[in-house]
Amino acid sequence: MRWQPLYFGSLWANQYSDVMKRQHLPDARGVLQAPPEVGGEYEIPPDFELEVRLERTAMNLLESACNALEQVRLNRPLVHNITNYVVMNFTANALLAVGASPVMAHAREEVEDMVRLAGALIINIGTLSTPWIESMFKAGRAAAASSVPIVLDPVGSGATRFRTETARRMLEELPVSVVRGNASEIISLGGAAGGARGVDSIHSADDARAAAEHLARSSSVVVAVTGVEDLVTDGVRTVRIGNGHALMGRVTGTGCAASALCAAFCAVERDPFTAVTGALLTFGIAGELAAAPGPRPGTFQVLLLDALDEIDRALLTRHARIGV
């Protein structure tokens, strides 16, 4: 599968094509040298018409991502989290840093009341247990009744049958809008017999593309696979996001925080595909900003929260890397 970049920070994809076509010739290996302000090298687009259409998609997505981020800041959507014990603090702080308002509540006595106040519900199965499953379904049904979008983070799906089956049942019984997982988790839900190793992925996002597109179509959800590159698909449209940093895999809860951001963006942007793309661009670029000083993992975790506070339209536009 070819990674076709459509947008590289601060230079629009269509300008970029123009610039490249004007200034650069294919080299001996048949690839275009990117201009110095972009870096790297890329194949010549085989289909100019398609290229232009996709460039427009990338431009629109980025513009919508910027708008959604600004709406989060403006509206401070309440995000109801039913999530795992490990990441609760970091998730709440990530949501606060980006501008949303987190609440955590899991008692069956109150989840319905709480979710009705919320702009989105995130269900994360990272430290699952039977009483919590009951509450997750209760909250999910109440969310559905109130048209509150639901994001599912199937942490560790594929690692144990308990998690895989619970995640599958949620996809069947609840009108989930978005599923965000790593490659192993998505393969366990949408692919052939997969496999996982604890909660960390043993697959790349590319491995998961077919599974993600299948899952998106069969369950009518937007699927996001995060990893070295992220992939977002609704089964028809698929985009890739080239932002992020390896240090994000060295801090617990970055995937869970990405899911929580998806929920915050879904609370302010009706199209989940657009919302998720915006959330993952925001999170990936925040990761790059946090990694810029070359920190080790402890410091990186702190700087990641700072970057979620700092990020804005200008930083999104300068650093976004969207492709197909």
Place this chain on the structure above:
Amino acid sequence: MRWQPLYFGSLWANQYSDVMKRQHLPDARGVLQAPPEVGGEYEIPPDFELEVRLERTAMNLLESACNALEQVRLNRPLVHNITNYVVMNFTANALLAVGASPVMAHAREEVEDMVRLAGALIINIGTLSTPWIESMFKAGRAAAASSVPIVLDPVGSGATRFRTETARRMLEELPVSVVRGNASEIISLGGAAGGARGVDSIHSADDARAAAEHLARSSSVVVAVTGVEDLVTDGVRTVRIGNGHALMGRVTGTGCAASALCAAFCAVERDPFTAVTGALLTFGIAGELAAAPGPRPGTFQVLLLDALDEIDRALLTRHARIGV
């Protein structure tokens, strides 16, 4: 309601009045310009006698706050926390940083044993569930039997009936010494039909003053309302604390940490009104110290713990802002 400052860091309120009366005249709008080392402008005290009495109160409170902080450092009181999952780590670290010794235990099999070892009990309903409620009441009754002071943090009271009713029942059935909440939470307990939005307040401390004073009298508790300004009342005495920083609202668990500090101070200072004033002065000034380098929220959370370790009599005295 008028914010009447009584003490501005390092300048005693009565000296301040003298300084102002000597050096400043009311301006065209009928207000006094504060001397440059204080800043701001204030109305002329309408009642000099009352003023002097209140100044003495402020001086006494600050002196007692300093003493209580030093007692916490000296005695390392064990604070038994039954609190919410989101903030457990940060609360424990805040208590350790200020000099106390935290313990978290919630099993009905052991809460009674644990609370008997403790200097204070903090009950926080942030991620409430039925089994935990049973343990909270068990711990509360054992605390009462052993004269261990109880601090209640009614997180999210007003947002769901489950939380509001649980908090009310605790106030009825347990000899709670202190309730610390944001304005919405306090209004839900002591006021007319209030309202909340998740766990973040939609009211100011001023809105909550009547509710707080009513709650204090009807439940015989000291009530603390924290926000841009903090308010502490026992129903007869009411003081305001002007310390703190907006970044405290951008980090999860700062309110919960403030409640935990109230418990630590109650463990070493018999008068809960004095203890709470001391705890909130300490926490608010720590927030200001942490915010001084202009950090973003991730870094601020770290520096807040550092500041709780650093704060001492001199810093309290220099920065305290007490008023009525």
Place this chain on the structure above:
Amino acid sequence: MRWQPLYFGSLWANQYSDVMKRQHLPDARGVLQAPPEVGGEYEIPPDFELEVRLERTAMNLLESACNALEQVRLNRPLVHNITNYVVMNFTANALLAVGASPVMAHAREEVEDMVRLAGALIINIGTLSTPWIESMFKAGRAAAASSVPIVLDPVGSGATRFRTETARRMLEELPVSVVRGNASEIISLGGAAGGARGVDSIHSADDARAAAEHLARSSSVVVAVTGVEDLVTDGVRTVRIGNGHALMGRVTGTGCAASALCAAFCAVERDPFTAVTGALLTFGIAGELAAAPGPRPGTFQVLLLDALDEIDRALLTRHARIGV
């Protein structure tokens, strides 16, 4: 009990003896002055033969510790944590920082599946409750069946009967490889009637030596007592580790993280005595590295994770302090 140093960072113990014997004479008090690159002063070894044997032990242990650390980095062992709510995030990040792969799962429906995927199981009773105890035993029995080593952290044993009895029952019914606790916790399990105050120790590691050795022999486990100095014993061999820093007692969860590191090292090193010594050397030296800039507790917690990422063979060899 004499603290007989065998190895002082970057200078082998036997070289050190040579250096001392060549260059230094006992002073008036009958002690040897250490050479300047070592510092301090030490008694003349009373038994040269024993000394040489012990030096070899220290050298072997350090070499094995370095190898184990490198194996953790290379193999990224999956560590299954059933631990307390307070420290889950910090423990997961400590394991990630040192190079291992953490997973947290506690549901009785899945603990057996999860532990079979793991290289080691850590059971930590810090926020114990009845349903979790059931899962801990289930996971422990499945670990035993799959020869997955079990590390027990008896947090707060001695403080309440519930904790003491649960920890004792685990030692009786599960083939635990390692117990890591503070002095009070170990005394409560292996000694005469002890006592604790919450979850913080009121005893020194020296007080706990007899209890630790007795516990190691009676339960066939390796016992680690951490404190100002750490002690590791299998009932026959006992070593002390002189690394660490006082700030580690000012951050919650450092003991729990040390236990989790013991589990990670047990996953790659078959001899638990060697694994635990390696883990505690690594953790203690990481603490020293983190404390070097003179941070306060909030910053220290962040730097401790950074140091766990940074530490390697060279740093271990330079800073290790092993003695008997």
